Amino acid sequence: MNILLPVDGSENSLAAVRQVIAMRDLYREALAVRLLNVQAHLSGAVKMFISRQQINDYYREEGVKALASARALLDQAQVNYQHHIGVGEVAATIVGYARDKRCQQIVMGSRGAGGFRGALLGSTAIRVAQLSEIPVLLVK
Numbered sequence: 001m002n003i004l005l006p007v008d009g010s011e012n013s014l015a016a017v018r019q020v021i022a023m024r025d026l027y028r029e030a031l032a033v034r035l036l037n038v039q040a041h042l043s044g045a046v047k048m049f050i051s052r053q054q055i056n057d058y059y060r061e062e063g064v065k066a067l068a069s070a071r072a073l074l075d076q077a078q079v080n081y082q083h084h085i086g087v088g089e090v091a092a093t094i095v096g097y098a099r100d101k102r103c104q105q106i107v108m109g110s111r112g113a114g115g116f117r118g119a120l121l122g123s124t125a126i127r128v129a130q131l132s133e134i135p136v137l138l139v140k
Contacts, residue, residue: 001023001027001029001030001031001032001104001105002032002034002101002102002103002104002105003020003023003031003032003033003034003103003104003105003106003107004034004036004094004097004098004101004103004105004106004107005017005020005033005034005035005036005070005081005106005107005108006036006037006038006094006106006108006128007035007036007037007066007067007070007108007109008037008038008066008109009037009065009066009067009068009069009070010109010111011109012109012110012111012122012139012140013070013108013109014069014070014073014109015109015139015140016107016108016109016137016139017069017070017073017074018073019107019137019139020033020074020079020107021073021074021077021079023107024077024079031079031080032080033074033079033080033081033082034081034082034083034084034097034101034103035067035070035071035074035081035082035083035084036083036084036085036086036094036097037063037066037067037083037084037085037086038085038086038087038088038090038093038094039059039062039063039085039086039087040087040088040089040090041087041088041089042055042058059085059087060085063085064085067083067085071083084097090124090127091124091127091128091131092127092131094106094108094124094128095128095131095132098132098134099133099134103134104134104135105134105135105136105137106128106132106134106135106136106137107136107137107139108125108128108136108137108138108139109122109125109138109139109140110122110125110138110139110140111125125138
């Protein structure tokens with residue numbers, strides 16, 4: 001089972017990580033977990049004053065921070081995973097990554113912080129569910 005696990009460092013996204021860890025015991029086949037953090041593009045005005053390298057460094061640093069807790073949970077549970085930091089419109093990047101990597105399911109928090117912000121259900125979670133052609137499991 002090839003699972004995409006988008007995380008943003010929020011408690012809800014960590015609940016999704018815990019769900020994937022629990023799912024490991026449900027599947028007889030091995031899980032291939034792809035951990036993804038998506039950084040939204042910086043606004044145009046900022047780009048005029050900061051170099052491309054500084055912007056890329058910023059995306060990488062923020063992505064590493066957002067992935068840290070999820071990686072620690074997966075490492076502790078001895079779940080193998082690959083991680084990636086994407087940049088772009090969050091929902092579209094998640095769905096595109098899932099398609100490119102031929103994921104069979106997306107497991108994500110129902111709402112989160114930063115790019116996953118929302119009310120009852122996060123706007124990113126709703127958008128991913130609308131755009132995705134594969135099943136999306138939203139974890140609260």
